[in-house]
Amino acid sequence: MKPGAYELKFKFSCLETLMRRVKYIMNLSKLIYVSTIADAFKLSDIESILRVAERVNRERSISGMLFFSHHYFIQYLEGDEEDINLIYSRIRKDCRHTEIATIAKSAITERLFEHWSMAYLPPNKTLDKLYDSFFLLNSLPRTI
């Protein structure tokens, strides 16, 4: 008996889910970068950045965290290596930030932010101290 169109569609969607699951756990990679806000950046941009990041990252099973403090971003991305490279190449072209420096890029065996397509940590005093020591330690330019 030939499978009907509905049956085929169901099998195809099961296969798709399975492929996504395999991709979710294989070739896992992490990337951390820091950047400085550009002149074009407005505080209200954070909301649109997160809206796009949450949608696109969910579609590609990318998870991670975005820190923002003073004039700086630190972003941690984890997911399939190819997807991370693609998203990072888009992020690098974004005119809302500049002086983008890759801090770490390597293979990982498990995710730290499995349930977050892009968690966001807004400015706070603890983070400010972390930024101070980070930028001091790495002798990165400070504009504040």
Ligand SMILES: Cc1cc2nc3c(=O)[nH]c(=O)nc-3n(C[C@H](O)[C@H](O)[C@H](O)COP(=O)(O)O)c2cc1C
């Ligand atoms: C600091 C910062 C972090 C960003 N993080 C992400 C992200 O995690 N995922 C994402 O898809 N876009 C992110 N974006 C937005 C991208 O740069 C870009 O605008 C978006 O992917 C749409 O790309 P497109 O205009 O080439 O379609 C981020 C932008 C900035 C400035």
